[in-house]
Amino acid sequence: MVAKILCVAEKPSIAKAVANHLAGSTVPASNVSGIRWLKNYEFDFSFGQPWGHCSVTMTSVAGHLDRLEFDERYRKWNSCDPGSLFDAPVSNIIDKDKQPIARNIKQQARYAKALFIWTDCDREGEHIGSEIRKLAQEANPRIEVKRARFSNIEKAHVLNAARQPIDLDELQANAVAARIELDLRIGASFTRLQTLSLQPLGEELQGLTISYGSCQFPTLGFVVDRYFRVKSFKPEKHWRIEMIHQREGKKVNFRWDRVHLFDRMAATILFERCLAARTAKVVKVQTKPTNKWRPLPLTTVELQKMGSRFLGMDSQRVMKIAEDLYTKGFISYPRTETDQFDRAIDLKKLCEKQKNDPSWGQYASGLCEGGFRTPRAGKNNDRAHPPIHPVIHVTRDKLSPEERKVYEFVVRRFLACCSEDAKGNITTVEVEYGSEIFSSSGLVVLERNYLDVYPYDKWESSSQLPQYSAGEKFVPNEANLVQGKTTPPGYLTEPELIALMDANGIGTDATMAEHIAKIKERQYVMVQARSGGPILPDDDAEEDRGATQRRSRGASSRRGRGASQNGGGSSRTQRSGLQEFIPSTLGVALIQGYDDVGFEVSLSKPFLRKEVSWVK
């Protein structure tokens, strides 16, 4: 008799894709009673030894099945001292809406020889695998359990994974079990303690849930930390030498190599040497090619950052839309840390699918006709999902306005990844004036390449430098000692917060947006549109030019480092319209309160959480 093997994936889309690959053709889906979107796929497949030719049922769960909860008598908020939640009995239950999924696995496991677990190859996937195993073994104690190791759903890779199964990683599964229990006990006990003891302190606190969470607090901590850095900022005076030369009707503003000095006397002495020298000497004129690199393949974190920067949506909204697009089959899985495409994915074919779009179709055609370049590879690979990319072409009328924005971004980003870098020439003129070196540069963009399809990056030719030749001397038209001062940082913006959470291991790509939404909902932080004010970390701001200055306005546009690779571009345009986070009195008080308690490890800082969720 043919052996039966049960395969269970983490989500329906993987079950479907894997089933079709293993079967070699589209497998009909059969319904599972009690749950509309769950399907079973039945087909034959030859696993390697010892299983051989088998009859397979492929199905899935939808994330975790189990939920950890306190026993009945601890559930009411006033039923116990919050501290007792640290050792109150807890148990795993399966929510009612997940019961049909569990029932399906048990039914299918009953007559199966083996269970193959196809959950994502990450820590949570390992734990979900252990939940599936527990169910299967309840129905069939003798079932053999294996795990497929796969990092994408490309056919050859999937077939390979099916034939070389490994074992579940118990250590990782256990680490997640510990994480779940800690989060529940600490979250529930601190939340009850805070809410019950703080609410009576003020009218404004009535009815508020004053929650504590191992991720929400470090998230809030970042906002509060920045707030205090802005508040306690003391401007420092500095001085710089400005030198302007006019030639061919153009005003050339030379930058001082030292940028500025905080010592007035030193700056003055250097400035006087410049004046004493009278003439400046051109020491180097150099024109060299420069590139602006195309973007890296798209990760979740990057999608969220770009969303709040360019699409006018907060990170939670962007993720919601991206998930909808994924569910409809328009884009790939939107929760990924991977910024490198696997060789096995046919990227050209994906470009081809975009050929008929009225906006970027022509550009996509260009890629198909020779413009295609293999994308750059970033440093991250979660071995579970490819970078976010469009799966099929979708016409405008099938999308809501917000869906359209996110889909368009995903497509343009993908096409940009598959393009050539932008190319230009940068000319730098370096002069010696007194004892000091000054320089100025001009950029000519020669080939826009990926920029044509990716308007989110800016790289434009600057005004051109007049001719200079090495060795020549000239008398500057103006030389000034300019006093400026350092400017405070801005309040934290959403892309900055996401970057901090990412770098410090707070939350996962799937949950960072939720934590941000949570601290807003709890009224720990407020959001305001960034407008004017001391935003730009640019020493041109807030200059006090004093009485001696003759410098004309409008000549300062040459300050930018036109050729910086991967640079963020001018911050002024990118930052306008951005939201920034200001902590509420409550938010500040909570963070300060915890810091004042002086735990060995600060709960407002990310270090403890990072240790809990650290992988290897």
Place this chain on the structure above:
DNA sequence: GCAAGGTC
């Protein structure tokens, strides 16, 4: 009325 992590 609590957490964070999956996913539909």
